Amino acid sequence: MDVAFHAAVMGHSAVLHRVGLYARLVRIDKPIGTLLLIWPTLWALWIAAEGVPPWPILLVFVVGTFLMRSAGCAINDYFDRDFDLHVERTQHRVLTTGQIQPKEALLVAAGLSLIAFFLVLLLNTLTIQLSFVALAIAATYPLMKRLFGVPQAYLGIAFGFGIPMAFAAINDTVPAIAWILLVANIFWAVAYDTEYAMVDRNDDLKLGLKTAAITFGEFDVLAIGICYGLTLALMAWCGVWLDFSWPYALGVLVAAAIAGVHLYWIRDRERDACFRAFRHNNWFGAALFAGVVLEYALSA
Numbered sequence: 203m204d205v206a207f208h209a210a211v212m213g214h215s216a217v218l219h220r221v222g223l224y225a226r227l228v229r230i231d232k233p234i235g236t237l238l239l240i241w242p243t244l245w246a247l248w249i250a251a252e253g254v255p256p257w258p259i260l261l262v263f264v265v266g267t268f269l270m271r272s273a274g275c276a277i278n279d280y281f282d283r284d285f286d287l288h289v290e291r292t293q294h295r296v297l298t299t300g301q302i303q304p305k306e307a308l309l310v311a312a313g314l315s316l317i318a319f320f321l322v323l324l325l326n327t328l329t330i331q332l333s334f335v336a337l338a339i340a341a342t343y344p345l346m347k348r349l350f351g352v353p354q355a356y357l358g359i360a361f362g363f364g365i366p367m368a369f370a371a372i373n374d375t376v377p378a379i380a381w382i383l384l385v386a387n388i389f390w391a392v393a394y395d396t397e398y399a400m401v402d403r404n405d406d407l408k409l410g411l412k413t414a415a416i417t418f419g420e421f422d423v424l425a426i427g428i429c430y431g432l433t434l435a436l437m438a439w440c441g442v443w444l445d446f447s448w449p450y451a452l453g454v455l456v457a458a459a460i461a462g463v464h465l466y467w468i469r470d471r472e473r474d475a476c477f478r479a480f481r482h483n484n485w486f487g488a489a490l491f492a493g494v495v496l497e498y499a500l501s502a
Contacts, residue, residue, distance in 0.1 A: 227296050236268055236272075240267045241491050242387045243367075246366075247372065249440075273318070278343070326370065339360045343356055346412075355388055358390065386436035396429070397468055449497045464483070
């Protein structure tokens with residue numbers, strides 16, 4: 203009896219350990235990626251629904267965002283497993299250290315993507331069609347750092363594709379303003395992910411990888427400032443287009459102040475400061491979302 207009980211406890215412990223490794227693979231303990239992905243989707247849902255998105259659709263997008271970000275982490279680690287071993291920030295990831303096998307990462311990514319697709323099937327045909335495009339973009343993003351000098355722009359498309367999908371789900375069409383929001387998100391992603399890439403620049407140079415931090419070189423901080431400026435200009439344009447008033451303008455101004463803080467932090471290109479600025483972009487996206495929410499709430 204004692205042997206059987208001990209075996210059961212050990213088996214249970216092994217399962218929990220495995221689940222913990224998978225949780226680390228998909229960055230359960232690091233939600234910043236999910237937050238950077240969810241904010242533009244929420245901007246779009248609120249605008250498309252004029253401030254009152256249906257709760258079932260909102261729930262599908264929130265859960266789907268979490269699932270696809272998690273799947274993206276798994277597939278990214280699969281492609282980068284050999285590079286991550288030589289990068290200080292990533293050398294202890296569970297796939298890199300051999301705690302899980304490459305095929306397990308692929309199975310996790312496939313399983314999460316399949317669950318997300320089942321959720322999308324609850325939406326209309328146009329949204330389902332766009333989901334295939336979103337999946338293709340997300341799956342190919344890890345390859346861009348080998349092919350493209352500014353892979354952060356491709357990331358912006360991947361992280362912003364919830365925008366046209368949100369409009370499609372609410373209105374069964376994708377208007378011009380959705381694509382303007384997507385372009386704004388691309389510039390924002392270039393800004394924050396270049397800050398992220400600045401942390402790994404020395405390691406990436408040794409590995410021959412392509413990132414915006416390397417491409418921009420000594421003009422990296424200036425380029426980030428320009429990208430923040432273009433993001434804010436496009437978001438302001440959307441506000442004018444939608445005839446928004448002071449609540450939305452306040453959100454844009456708060457986001458601009460946050461961007462200014464980031465530029466101050468990264469001015470000396472110190473690793474910790476750049477990583478701090480990257481993570482703080484959560485508040486940039488949140489400020490813009492708060493402006494949208496307040497606009498509709500106060501004008502109701």
